[in-house]
Amino acid sequence: MDNLKPTPRKVIPITVMAGEQLQAASTTGEGESGSIYQAQKKIYPRSVTGFFSKWRWAMVFITQLVFYGLPWLEWGQRQAVLFDLEARRFYILGLVLYPQDFIYLSGILVISALGLFLFTAVAGRQWCGYACPQTVYTEIFLWLEKITEGDRSARLRLDASPMSVNKLTRKASKQFLWIALALWTGFTFVGYFTPIKELGVSFINASMGPWETFWVFFYGFATYGNAGYMREQVCKYMCPYARFQSAMFDKDTLIVTYDEARGEPRGSRSKKADPVALNLGSCIDCTLCVQVCPTGIDIRKGLQYECISCAACIDVCDTVMDKMNYPRGLIRYSTQNAVVQGWGKSQLLRRIFRPRVLVYTAILLAVTAALFISLALRSPFKVDVIRDRASLARIVSGGKIENVYRLQVMNATEATQQYRIAASGLPGLMLAPEGTFTVDATQARGVTVTLQLPYEAASPGSHEIHFEIESVNSPGRVIEKSVFLVPR
Amino acid sequence: MSDFTSNFWSVYVAGISLLGILGCLVLLWFSGKAKAMTANDNTTGHVWDGDLREMNNPLPRWWVWLFIITVIFALAYLALYPGLGTYAGKFGWSAIGQYETEVAKGNKEVEPLYARFNSMKPEDVAGDPQAMAIGERLFMNNCSQCHGSDARGSKGFPNLSDKDWLHGGTPDKIVETLVKGRIGNMPPMAAAVGSSDDVRNVAHYVLSLSGSPHDSVKASLGKSKFGACAACHGVDGKGNQAIGAPNLTDDIWLHGWGENSIVAIINNGKVNQMPAQEGKLTESQIHVLASYVWSLSNKPGAVALK
Numbered sequence: 001m002d003n004l005k006p007t008p009r010k011v012i013p014i015t016v017m018a019g020e021q022l023q024a025a026s027t028t029g030e031g032e033s034g035s036i037y038q039a040q041k042k043i044y045p046r047s048v049t050g051f052f053s054k055w056r057w058a059m060v061f062i063t064q065l066v067f068y069g070l071p072w073l074e075w076g077q078r079q080a081v082l083f084d085l086e087a088r089r090f091y092i093l094g095l096v097l098y099p100q101d102f103i104y105l106s107g108i109l110v111i112s113a114l115g116l117f118l119f120t121a122v123a124g125r126q127w128c129g130y131a132c133p134q135t136v137y138t139e140i141f142l143w144l145e146k147i148t149e150g151d152r153s154a155r156l157r158l159d160a161s162p163m164s165v166n167k168l169t170r171k172a173s174k175q176f177l178w179i180a181l182a183l184w185t186g187f188t189f190v191g192y193f194t195p196i197k198e199l200g201v202s203f204i205n206a207s208m209g210p211w212e213t214f215w216v217f218f219y220g221f222a223t224y225g226n227a228g229y230m231r232e233q234v235c236k237y238m239c240p241y242a243r244f245q246s247a248m249f250d251k252d253t254l255i256v257t258y259d260e261a262r263g264e265p266r267g268s269r270s271k272k273a274d275p276v277a278l279n280l281g282s283c284i285d286c287t288l289c290v291q292v293c294p295t296g297i298d299i300r301k302g303l304q305y306e307c308i309s310c311a312a313c314i315d316v317c318d319t320v321m322d323k324m325n326y327p328r329g330l331i332r333y334s335t336q337n338a339v340v341q342g343w344g345k346s347q348l349l350r351r352i353f354r355p356r357v358l359v360y361t362a363i364l365l366a367v368t369a370a371l372f373i374s375l376a377l378r379s380p381f382k383v384d385v386i387r388d389r390a391s392l393a394r395i396v397s398g399g400k401i402e403n404v405y406r407l408q409v410m411n412a413t414e415a416t417q418q419y420r421i422a423a424s425g426l427p428g429l430m431l432a433p434e435g436t437f438t439v440d441a442t443q444a445r446g447v448t449v450t451l452q453l454p455y456e457a458a459s460p461g462s463h464e465i466h467f468e469i470e471s472v473n474s475p476g477r478v479i480e481k482s483v484f485l486v487p488r
Numbered sequence: 489m490s491d492f493t494s495n496f497w498s499v500y501v502a503g504i505s506l507l508g509i510l511g512c513l514v515l516l517w518f519s520g521k522a523k524a525m526t527a528n529d530n531t532t533g534h535v536w537d538g539d540l541r542e543m544n545n546p547l548p549r550w551w552v553w554l555f556i557i558t559v560i561f562a563l564a565y566l567a568l569y570p571g572l573g574t575y576a577g578k579f580g581w582s583a584i585g586q587y588e589t590e591v592a593k594g595n596k597e598v599e600p601l602y603a604r605f606n607s608m609k610p611e612d613v614a615g616d617p618q619a620m621a622i623g624e625r626l627f628m629n630n631c632s633q634c635h636g637s638d639a640r641g642s643k644g645f646p647n648l649s650d651k652d653w654l655h656g657g658t659p660d661k662i663v664e665t666l667v668k669g670r671i672g673n674m675p676p677m678a679a680a681v682g683s684s685d686d687v688r689n690v691a692h693y694v695l696s697l698s699g700s701p702h703d704s705v706k707a708s709l710g711k712s713k714f715g716a717c718a719a720c721h722g723v724d725g726k727g728n729q730a731i732g733a734p735n736l737t738d739d740i741w742l743h744g745w746g747e748n749s750i751v752a753i754i755n756n757g758k759v760n761q762m763p764a765q766e767g768k769l770t771e772s773q774i775h776v777l778a779s780y781v782w783s784l785s786n787k788p789g790a791v792a793l794k
Binding site for chain 2: 036037038039040233236391394396404405406446448450
């Protein structure tokens with residue numbers, strides 16, 4: 001009982017800042033007593049060009065070519081990728097998937113998640129910075145904003161100016177382009193679920209179904225709102241991935257870093273001046289890295305959760321360094337370890353092969369292989385055997401016991417198929433009526449099957465039997481287990 | 489809410505719902521007024537365990553609009569749909585109402601499909617593959633529970649795929665059976681037949697009618713007692729479809745084969761019922777379904793497999 005005696009706890013008092021201290025803080029303007037809600041300042045990201053910007057635009061083109069293009073692709077007589085929710089058939093190129101194939105969707109989701117873990121562990125938030133729809137659409141919407149309203153400074157001026165014909169024209173044309181793109185996006189999204197060509201005709205004739213209309217406009221509105229207005233707010237407050245990624249970061253993860261040792265003390269100077277003589281670092285404090293940041297942070301303060309690793313600051317800083325004739329890379333992709341210990345590129349790359357990365361890679365490869373093998377070995381049809389609910393067993397003339405089964409046969413090919421049924425497991429087990437049957441392309445059919453067993457050929461009770469269903473003119477064989485009941 | 493004798497619970501539930509929403513609004517208003525104290529290092533100034541400081545991470549202001557939208561949604565929902573006690577809502581929506589609308593809509597949708605069959609004779613409908621596919625589904629959903637998926641019945645539930653009919657197997661008769669249902673009534677006949685030996689002898693005579701294994705001495709003794717049965721089953725035992733009396737000569741035994749089963753039926757009688765489908769199925773559906781049932785015994789190899 002002695003060990004149950006509570007050990008004395010160390011009590012640490014909560015210390016509250018004293019009144020004068022707080023007052024002092026608020027009078028200096030640094031500390032304040034404000035609303036518990038934060039008003040958001042609109043961010044005007046300056047457009048940027050450079051190596052990483054080119055990559056981001058390449059990703060914009062690749063992802064959007066796939067997204068906007070895929071529904072228009074034909075496969076034989078039908079749309080190549082179509083998720084027909086009403087008929088519950090999912091067509092992906094040559095594949096016809098049933099809801100029963102849900103495991104493949106789970107597989108793809110597991111692969112996506114593991115892929116995200118792997119990329120994040122190695123290279124940080126590359127997904128966020130280059131491929132995430134939020135980033136990609138924001139990039140496109142920003143570009144539309146730029147061609148109508150101009151770049152950062154022009155937009156700042158325009159927003160500050162009073163309403164004029166010029167302002168109205170610019171704003172209206174921006175809205176027109178935004179809404180057109182958003183609607184096209186919503187339309188494309190619905191085109192994955194309903195044949196896009198017919199949808200296009202009914203879109204033009206304004207004769208879409210109520211759900212199609214809802215989703216075209218809802219998805220369009222979400223695109224418009226998120227890419228046009230919410231932007232970095234989505235990453236900061238709504239995206240769960242942005243927050244749980246920190247669990248995948250370690251000190252060898254690639255992040256956007258500011259080389260503080262080299263940059264500080266920052267300060268403006270003439271191009272011709274010698275920074276060493278002026279006791280200055282490489283940072284000329286031009287604040288361009290802050291101006292281009294789509295999430296409005298100052299990367300010079302170090303790694304922050306808002307940073308989506310888009311490298312806009314790297315691109316713009318490199319151009320400044322070039323102008324100043326300083327070496328590039330004051331802001332660069334590096335790792336915490338590399339910056340602290342001054343590693344070179346090869347040392348940094350060697351750290352990629354660390355246990356965490358290898359484990360992620362191994363699991364990712366295993367799951368991917370399992371998915372593809374399972375898809376390759378997939379039977380072109382499925383069978384469910386359900387015992388008839390009406391009667392367990394019945395005795396019929398001719399001294400026979402009958403059991404009735406319903407076979408749900410699902411044809412996962414795009415041709416009418418003929419199947420042959422056989423049953424085994426008990427001596428003298430007979431299929432009545434014997435025969436083959438056909439199932440239309442991509443259709444499921446319930447077939448009633450009666451099995452007969454001579455009286456006293458088996459003891460009373462339940463006996464395991466097997467149905468063997470064979471495709472007559474194409475390969476494929478399914479064996480399903482069931483039971484035959486013999487009454488007492 | 490007819491389960492309650494007074495409207496107290498209705499008012500109680502409605503009151504709690506509205507108070508809850510009002511509470512949310514008060515909380516929103518209060519939180520909008522509240523001030524958070526932050527020191528110059530963007531913490532609240534609170535320190536726990538020596539070094540654990542509480543950062544000030546304010547919620548974005550636009551987030552408040554999400555709360556306001558939920559409140560507006562809740563009020564609009566409660567005004568339009570049932571939710572406030574017994575108040576039925578402006579739309580007068582109900583689950584039963586929605587079900588009925590959907591059934592009516594579904595029936596309207598399939599109407600043109602059935603229209604083609606309505607003008608056809610049942611014999612022709614039975615030859616139409618589309619009609620038979622519909623008939624099979626109707627049968628699976630409405631008939632197979634008793635008659636089995638293969639329509640071959642079970643003890644007490646007639647086999648529909650043979651030529652033996654209790655109430656007649658013409659399409660008209662099948663429609664009649666479907667619409668009105670049937671009640672087969674075999675009264676207890678032991679008293680009319682005589683002693684228990686007489687009953688046993690009659691049972692053997694009945695077995696002899698279909699050439700089933702029987703004791704010919706008992707059967708010949710039972711023949712004279714069969715008069716009590718002949719009123720319904722006929723002198724020759726071939727039954728009477730007008731009153732649903734089964735044919736006893738065809739070796740089909742709905743309620744069990746053998747001496748003991750027959751004795752039990754004579755002693756105890758039996759009432760067997762086919763429920764009426766009128767009102768559950770539309771006239772067109774019954775037309776197609778009757779044709780399907782007719783086709784089961786009137787086309788060779790028409791059972792399910794093709």
